[in-house]
Amino acid sequence: xxxxxxxxxxxxxxxxxxxxxxxxxxxxxxxxxxxxxxxxxxxxxxxxxxxxxxxxxxxxxxxxxxxxxxxxxxxxxxxxxxxxxxxxxxxxxx
Amino acid sequence: xxxxxxxxxxxxxxxxxxxxxxxxxxxxxxxxxxxxxxxxxxxxxxxxxxxxxxxxxxxxxxxxxxxxxxxxxxxxxxxxxxxxxxxxxxxxxxxxxxxxxxxxxxxxxxxxxxxxxxxxxxxxxxxxxxxxxxxxxxxxxxxxxxxxxxxxxxxxxxxxxxxxxxxxxxxxxxxxxxxxxxxxxxxxxxxxxxxxxxxxxxxxxxxxxxxxxxxxxxxxxxxxxxxxxxxxxxxxxxxxxxxxxxxxxxxxxxxxxxxxxxxxxxxxxxxxxxxxxxxxxxxxxxxxxxxxxxxxxxxxxxxxxxxxxxxxxxxxxxxxxxxxxxxxxxxxxxxxxxxxxxxxxxxxxxxxxxxxxxxxxxxxxxxxxxxxxxxxxxxxxxxxxxxxxxxxxxxxxxxxxxxxxxxxxxxxxxxxxxxxxxxxxxxxxxxxxxxxxxxxxxxxxxxxxxxxxxxxxxxxxxxxxxxxxxxxxxxx
Numbered sequence: 001x002x003x004x005x006x007x008x009x010x011x012x013x014x015x016x017x018x019x020x021x022x023x024x025x026x027x028x029x030x031x032x033x034x035x036x037x038x039x040x041x042x043x044x045x046x047x048x049x050x051x052x053x054x055x056x057x058x059x060x061x062x063x064x065x066x067x068x069x070x071x072x073x074x075x076x077x078x079x080x081x082x083x084x085x086x087x088x089x090x091x092x093x094x
Numbered sequence: 095x096x097x098x099x100x101x102x103x104x105x106x107x108x109x110x111x112x113x114x115x116x117x118x119x120x121x122x123x124x125x126x127x128x129x130x131x132x133x134x135x136x137x138x139x140x141x142x143x144x145x146x147x148x149x150x151x152x153x154x155x156x157x158x159x160x161x162x163x164x165x166x167x168x169x170x171x172x173x174x175x176x177x178x179x180x181x182x183x184x185x186x187x188x189x190x191x192x193x194x195x196x197x198x199x200x201x202x203x204x205x206x207x208x209x210x211x212x213x214x215x216x217x218x219x220x221x222x223x224x225x226x227x228x229x230x231x232x233x234x235x236x237x238x239x240x241x242x243x244x245x246x247x248x249x250x251x252x253x254x255x256x257x258x259x260x261x262x263x264x265x266x267x268x269x270x271x272x273x274x275x276x277x278x279x280x281x282x283x284x285x286x287x288x289x290x291x292x293x294x295x296x297x298x299x300x301x302x303x304x305x306x307x308x309x310x311x312x313x314x315x316x317x318x319x320x321x322x323x324x325x326x327x328x329x330x331x332x333x334x335x336x337x338x339x340x341x342x343x344x345x346x347x348x349x350x351x352x353x354x355x356x357x358x359x360x361x362x363x364x365x366x367x368x369x370x371x372x373x374x375x376x377x378x379x380x381x382x383x384x385x386x387x388x389x390x391x392x393x394x395x396x397x398x399x400x401x402x403x404x405x406x407x408x409x410x411x412x413x414x415x416x417x418x419x420x421x422x423x424x425x426x427x428x429x430x431x432x433x434x435x436x437x438x439x440x441x442x443x444x445x446x447x448x449x450x451x452x453x454x455x456x457x458x459x460x461x462x463x464x465x466x467x468x469x470x471x472x473x474x475x476x477x478x479x480x481x482x483x484x485x486x487x488x489x490x491x492x493x494x495x496x497x498x499x500x501x502x503x504x505x506x507x508x509x510x511x512x513x514x515x516x517x518x519x520x521x522x523x524x525x526x527x528x529x530x531x532x533x534x535x536x537x538x539x540x541x542x543x544x545x546x547x548x549x550x551x552x553x554x555x556x557x558x559x560x561x562x563x564x565x566x567x568x569x570x
Contacts, residue, residue, distance in 0.1 A: 014363055016177055053170050053368040060376045065149035067114040067121035071133040076238075079139065086128050087226070087235035090179045094227050094234075 001035045003028040096296040098332070100325045101303070102254035106267055107245050108277045109221065109285040110153045116220045116244035117144030117187065124283060128237040136220075136242030138182030143371055150218065150244035151375060152385055153276040154194050157246055158216050159386050160270050163198030167379065169217075171372040174364045179236050180223035188247075190366040193217035194375065200270075201394070202262040203412065211263045212251030221245050252291070252302065257321035261314050264288055265416065269393045273418045281312050288317055292324045293338065303328070304338040308352055310345045320345040324352050396421055404434035410442050419457040420446075423466075431467035433474065440466060444484065448491045460494030469497040476557055477501065478508050485554075510557040512564065518551040519564045533569055541565065 005024035008031060012019045019027060074085075082089040115122055118135035135142045158165050172190035195216035202209050223241035227234050248267060254260050268286055271277035278285040293305035308324055311317045323345075328338050343352040391399070393415050400421065401411035415421045420441070427437045445466065449456060469490065472478050478486075478501050486506065490497055501507055509515055522544060523530055533540040541562075548561045 014175075014365065054370065054373045056373045058373070060373060061145060062148035062151070063114075063119065063145040065112045065114050065147050066119060067123075068119040069121065069131070070119065073127075073129050073132065076129060076132045076134075076137055079137075082233075084235070087237060088129070088179070089233050090225075090236055092227070092232050092234050093179060093225055 001032060001039060003031045003035070007031075096332075098294040098325070098329050099297045100255055100257075100321070101252045101293050101295060101305075102257075102260055102321060103252040103291040103305075104250045104254065104260060104263065105289045105291070106248040106250075106264065107221075107287040107289075108157075108248065108267075108271055108279075110150050110244040110246060111276055111278060112147055112149050112153065112244055114147060115242035116147050116150050116218070118242060120242065122243045124285075126239055128235075129239060132238045132241070136182075137238055138184070138241075144187065144369075146372065146375070147244060151194070151377075152381075153244075153274070154216060154218050154246045155377070155382060155385050156274050156276060156389060157248070157271065158195030158198065159382075159389060160274060160392055161198045161200050161213055161216075161248075161267070163213060163216055164196035165377065165382050166192060166194060166196055167377045167382070168192065168374050169194045170374045171218075171369045172366045173369045174219075174366055176364060178222070179234065180225050180238075180241065182223070182238060182241060186219055186222065187369055187372070188219035188366075189217035192374070200263060200266050202259065202266050204256075204259050204262050209253075209259055209262075211253045211259070214249040214251050216246050216248050219245050219247060257318040257325075260290065260321055261318050264314060264317060266393070269416050269418075273390055273392050273396075275390075281314070284312070287312070290317065290321055290324075292321055292328070294325055294328045294332070303332075304340050306338065306340065306352070307342045308345055309342060309355075310347075312347075316345060316347050319347075319350055320352060323350055327352065393418075400424070404428065404438070406434065406438050410438045413442050413446070414438060417456065419455050420449075423456040423459075423463045426463035427467040427470075430464045431471045433467075433470050436470045436474070437467060440470060444487045445491070448488070459491070461491045462494065465490060465494065465497055472497055472501065476508060476510050478506055479554065479558060482506050482508070482554055506555060508557050509552055509555050510560060512560060515548070515552065515556050515560050515564055518548050518556065519561070519568055522547040522551060523568055530569065541569075544569070 005028045008024045008028040009019065011031070012027070077083040077085065077088065080088045109122075112122060114120060115131075115136055118133050120131045120133050120136055123131065135144060155165055169189055170192040171187050173185040174188045174190070175185045177184055193215040197215070198213040200211050200213060202211060221240050221243040223236055223238040225234050225236055250263065254263060268279040271286070272279050280286060288311050290308040290311060291305045292308060293303040295301065295303045306324060306328070308320050311320050324343070331338055339354075342355045344355055345352050397411045397415040400406060400415060401408055406414070414424050424437060424441055427441075428434045431437070445459075445461075448454075449459060469483055469487075473480050473483050477498075482501070486497075486500065486504070489495070490500060493500075526544075526547070529540050529543060533544070544565050545558065545561055548556055548565065549558070
């Protein structure tokens, strides 16, 4: 599968990554390698085979609907790059 | 200029009224202190695992059953990837290729008759947090209490043709959610939200036009106005030979316009893929059957039953059953005093008007169903006139006082004692000799004048029928 450099730039933008212009061909090539490797799976005849979303085969695991406070706000906010003790503070959005 | 037809599809997000979030046990309580109901799962810390809330699945399936959807025994959660500060994980857990509920429909009543609106799908997803923007500072604040609250998204087919149909459909969905008791249905607080996809095409054309997606429609009135505005805007563009651009537009209620959210939303590319943290939901047939059996009487069935059982006009039955609380109120009032038509009249008129004015739900009204029933009974017994009942209604509604006690305390009990009324009749006749003569001379229309005078004399308390009889006796 051919991945043009612009496609690599688009994927990078979606992931909020800024790739230097001169690295686009390098990453496009790596995408091609990975996708080409996975494309081998396309050679297998999967007619009539259900898609598998997970290798786990156990039944759905549910949780009962009971509310519980397990974490203190201070602990949640302790991981924030910036906080005022109540909110997560982020660069201005609008 | 061609005649255009609008093609409208609605996406409704309904918050499910579970106690805990969709994938963690944090509380869903509205109005908590910011970030109090947040843990490592709903704040998107690395390495955590979501565990599905069973009640949320039950609620979603019940909604599917209530709107005639196919229930998929197997459905899959997918990650919808985008970056926004209120979405801590960098993706929303939603459903994509395999939603919980497949095609269904909702029948709605419009001024042009009944319409069936197709429902494409209902899927489950988690809500995002809330951003608070400061105009003074160069920062925004993020509250993740809402992040992870369970939502269902109900996607309609592009079957809707007018803003009136859109509102009827939304009210129908909301009504069902409230009957099921699975959602608050509060548009202002955002527990029931709607986005509208609107396009137009020349009438008779089969292909759809280019659509715009409208957001920020936080009341039924705004839904109607925003869609009407957008249809007009697109018609003007096409009439001028311009093209409609596919984009997201925000409705501005203050100016009643829609404006492009330019730039913010370039072509969406959410790169959905099955969430590897969650195995597919596998429903057992027996659960679906159990949930189907637990469905309560829904608005449509209740409307039809009440119309037949109480012999109500179709419109009254529709209004009274739109909200479960109102229908419960009606049936409680009828149980207290068996006069369904009169009770329906009072409810559709005075009672509902005041509920709307005071933004009160029927079940929260100070005036309980027994009081309304008692008021109607007082009129029937002739204790008070209908006119006085209307006059005292605002007080009774606001105070919740018992009508019998209230009219007695205020001295409003109707005078049905002929002796007392006779005195007033005599006084009126004595005071208006010219009118009496004219009446006897054939101006029988003056009867209304005499009745009015007697009512004034008795401060509205005389039994009107008795007044009429006595006057006719004296003047005849």
